[in-house]
Amino acid sequence: MVLLNPKKLDRSYSDARTPEIMRKTVEFFEQKGKARLLEDYYDRPWYADFLDFVREERIFASMCTPEGEGAADTRWDTWRNCEFAEILGFYGLQYWYTWQVSVLGLGPIWMSPNKELRKKTAAALEDGGIFAFGLSEKTHGADIYSTDMVLTKNGDGWLANGRKYYIGNGNEAAIVSTFGRMEDGDEYIFFAADPKHPNYHLVKNVVASQNYVSEFELRDYPISQADILHRDREAWNAALNTVNIGKYNLGWASIGISTHAFYEAITHANNRVLYGSPVTDMSHVRRMFVEGYARLVAMKLFALRASDYMRVASPEDRRYLLYNPMVKMKVTTQGEAVINLIWDAIAAKGFEKDTYFSQAAVDIRALPKLEGTVHVNIALISKFMPNFFFNPAEYPEVARQDQDRNDDFLFDQGSARGLGQIQFHDYKPAFESTNVPNALVFAEQVELFRGMLAEAPPGPDQMKDVDFLLAAGEIFALVVYAQLILENRDGYAIGDDLLDQIFEFMVQDLSGHALTLMSQSTSNDVQITACREMMRKPDHDAARYERVWNDEVKVLDGAYVMND
Numbered sequence: 285m286v287l288l289n290p291k292k293l294d295r296s297y298s299d300a301r302t303p304e305i306m307r308k309t310v311e312f313f314e315q316k317g318k319a320r321l322l323e324d325y326y327d328r329p330w331y332a333d334f335l336d337f338v339r340e341e342r343i344f345a346s347m348c349t350p351e352g353e354g355a356a357d358t359r360w361d362t363w364r365n366c367e368f369a370e371i372l373g374f375y376g377l378q379y380w381y382t383w384q385v386s387v388l389g390l391g392p393i394w395m396s397p398n399k400e401l402r403k404k405t406a407a408a409l410e411d412g413g414i415f416a417f418g419l420s421e422k423t424h425g426a427d428i429y430s431t432d433m434v435l436t437k438n439g440d441g442w443l444a445n446g447r448k449y450y451i452g453n454g455n456e457a458a459i460v461s462t463f464g465r466m467e468d469g470d471e472y473i474f475f476a477a478d479p480k481h482p483n484y485h486l487v488k489n490v491v492a493s494q495n496y497v498s499e500f501e502l503r504d505y506p507i508s509q510a511d512i513l514h515r516d517r518e519a520w521n522a523a524l525n526t527v528n529i530g531k532y533n534l535g536w537a538s539i540g541i542s543t544h545a546f547y548e549a550i551t552h553a554n555n556r557v558l559y560g561s562p563v564t565d566m567s568h569v570r571r572m573f574v575e576g577y578a579r580l581v582a583m584k585l586f587a588l589r590a591s592d593y594m595r596v597a598s599p600e601d602r603r604y605l606l607y608n609p610m611v612k613m614k615v616t617t618q619g620e621a622v623i624n625l626i627w628d629a630i631a632a633k634g635f636e637k638d639t640y641f642s643q644a645a646v647d648i649r650a651l652p653k654l655e656g657t658v659h660v661n662i663a664l665i666s667k668f669m670p671n672f673f674f675n676p677a678e679y680p681e682v683a684r685q686d687q688d689r690n691d692d693f694l695f696d697q698g699s700a701r702g703l704g705q706i707q708f709h710d711y712k713p714a715f716e717s718t719n720v721p722n723a724l725v726f727a728e729q730v731e732l733f734r735g736m737l738a739e740a741p742p743g744p745d746q747m748k749d750v751d752f753l754l755a756a757g758e759i760f761a762l763v764v765y766a767q768l769i770l771e772n773r774d775g776y777a778i779g780d781d782l783l784d785q786i787f788e789f790m791v792q793d794l795s796g797h798a799l800t801l802m803s804q805s806t807s808n809d810v811q812i813t814a815c816r817e818m819m820r821k822p823d824h825d826a827a828r829y830e831r832v833w834n835d836e837v838k839v840l841d842g843a844y845v846m847n848d
């Protein structure tokens with residue numbers, strides 16, 4: 285089965301330590317039980333029990349120390365990070381978040397030439413330490429150019445002054461990787477700050493949750509050469525390259541949350557009898573589950589395929605810079621779509637405080653907004669559109685990357701520039717690999733979109749119109765989404781019925797985006813005509829639909845129930 289079932293972990297790993305980490309993490313949560321999990325969620329204590337477990341079992345030490353920086357069993361391995369992130373999201377976004385911001389905090393450290401700090405970090409991880417990434421500020425949002433964390437010269441070193449906002453783990457982190465600038469000139473800097481230092485002032489937790497998302501202030505905080513992680517262009521690259529690694533994990537949190545919520549919802553709805561029949565006999569309720577399931581499987585197929593490209597990335601192959609932001613913006617918004625669908629099916633049940641769903645319904649909203657909003661990421665991927673459609677390149681075939689090896693390149697990504705020059709492999713062979721009716725309709729829609737771009741590309745006014753670019757970017761994202769799902773279908777034994785069901789919602793979604801694009805104030809006649817042609821009806825096949833319901837969705841009733 286493609287979906288995670290924590291009680292039947294079945295991913296294969298070639299080492300012994302990784303399955304042990306996954307199994308023990310599941311055991312921690314199952315032993316804690318659903319009642320305590322939810323009690324903590326609503327009472328909001330700091331998750332010391334989880335962090336004690338992490339320390340005792342050396343979980344973050346094994347998972348988050350690159351090979352060669354720590355003990356023999358350590359490596360940074362995206363293949364296993366996926367499942368770990370999925371498991372944490374499955375039990376609660378708060379547990380995923382304390383790991384995630386540790387991942388982000390570690391990024392600038394593992395990318396740094398500062399050996400002493402790297403050594404200190406490896407030791408802190410062995411001691412169960414967590415980490416923090418101090419990038420955001422209260423008044424600047426996505427505009428990190430305008431940082432007000434300023435270092436002024438002080439003897440051989442500097443004094444740091446400024447505030448940071450929305451910094452997870454800022455209360456307890458062993459090191460807060462902090463971004464700022466030098467007082468003179470426009471040089472950026474990343475340095476290590478210690479929350480225990482007297483000049484580090486914790487202002488408050490800005491959210492009401494088990495997470496500590498801090499505001500903190502550095503007042504005349506002394507910085508020496510030994511605290512410096514990166515300077516100048518390297519500091520900027522470290523910020524962006526760290527987010528490149530981190531944003532990928534957001535999709536897995538969404539997948540984990542949606543999967544747990546799905547099990548709970550189908551188990552409730554399929555056993556709820558109204559007017560003498562299960563609720564799932566009603567056509568619209570059944571449709572919500574079938575569509576929700578198809579969307580969930582698609583999320584996972586895409587994110588898994590993106591992992592392959594992340595692991596083969598190199599200075600010559602930077603395709604991951606398209607796929608990663610898509611895991612961030614597309615997979616996470618699809619998570620919202622899944623929760624919306626199944627919430628309509630279970631209605632009042634989703635509010636009850638002893639359901640995982642009540643937590644999922646809130647937390648699923650966070651992921652599209654963290655580490656750059658959906659808008660920022662669509663704007664980012666739009667840069668890739670011309671080369672994607674009109675200037676493909678040859679690359680060697682990429683097989684599934686499930687080897688137990690360290691992902692060296694992630695900490696050596698180089699300059700964050702030159703996105704417009706990146707080329708992609710031709711998307712067409714993926715579409716030619718199937719004959720399922722809805723994939724054929726979708727491929728026609730794609731060619732209409734491509735034709736529109738060739739004949740009437742966005743003009744100068746439209747290039748400045750972010751709404752227009754977002755609408756076009758959504759269609760582009762759907763094409764890439766479909767391509768990687770097709771590339772991964774054989775590896776995960778996705779049958780034609782389910783594939784067709786997946787493409788049914790994709791045809792529908794593309795039609796919706798075409799309507800949005802057509803409706804823009806600046807769309808011209810050629811674009812309007814093309815958009816009208818892109819609006820297509822999916823192929824509905826009642827027999828296929830019933831098979832997906834019976835063989836893949838209905839069987840999830842009771843397939844996983846968390847221990848009390």
Ligand SMILES: Cc1cc2nc3c(=O)[nH]c(=O)nc-3n(C[C@H](O)[C@H](O)[C@H](O)COP(=O)(O)OP(=O)(O)OC[C@H]3O[C@@H](n4cnc5c(N)ncnc54)[C@H](O)[C@@H]3O)c2cc1C
Nearest residue numbers: 385417419420425426450451452654655656657659660663
């Ligand atoms: C719970 C939580 C935890 C967080 N943890 C951390 C953390 O540990 N470390 C950290 O550094 N940060 C953290 N953040 C900050 C988070 O990454 C930012 O909230 C996020 O990047 C968006 O910034 P903003 O919310 O201030 O939106 P703003 O940047 O103020 O954006 C406002 C609007 O403008 C749009 N916009 C902005 N720029 C562009 C653009 N270039 N193109 C198109 N549209 C644009 C946005 O989409 C949005 O609609 C956290 C935030 C939250 C809520």
